[in-house]
C-alpha cells in the first residue's frame with residue numbers, strides 16, 4: 467500500500483463551488499497555500515480550462531504578466547483570485563506552468 471490516497475474527486479467540489487461564486491470561502495481554508503502550482507492548476511484552473519468552460523490556456527505561450535493579471539483581476543467570465551485564495555508563490559508556479567511552451 468502506498469500513501470497516495472488523496473481523493474481525486476474532492477477537486478470537483480471545490481471547482482463546482484467556484485462556479486457558484488463561493489470560491490473565496492471554499493479556497494480560504496487553504497490560506498492561499500497549496501502544495502504546488504500543479505495542484506492549483508489541476509484543482510482550480512483545470513476545472514474550467516481543461517473542460518471547455520474556459521479556453522485552453524496551456525501551451526499557448528501566453529505572457530506571464532497577462533496570466534497573472536487575469537488571475538488577480540478576472541476578465542469577463544474568468545473569476546479573479548485573491549492572494550488569500552492563491553498565494554503569490556503558488557500563482558508564480560501556476561504562471562510558469564501555464565506560460566510554458568510544453569504541456570507536460
Ligand code: HEC
Nearest residue numbers: 484485510511514519520521523533536537541542543544
Ligand atoms: C470558474 C471557471 C474558471 C476558473 C476556475 C479559471 N478560469 Fe480562467 N477563464 C475562464 C473563462 C470562462 C475564461 C474566458 C473569459 C472570457 O473571455 O470571457 C477564462 C480566461 C482565462 C485567461 C485568458 C485566456 C485568453 O485566451 O486570453 C487566462 C490566462 C486564464 N483564464 C487563466 C486562469 C488560471 C491561471 C486559472 C487558475 C488559477 C483560471 N484561469 C481559473 C474560466 C475560469
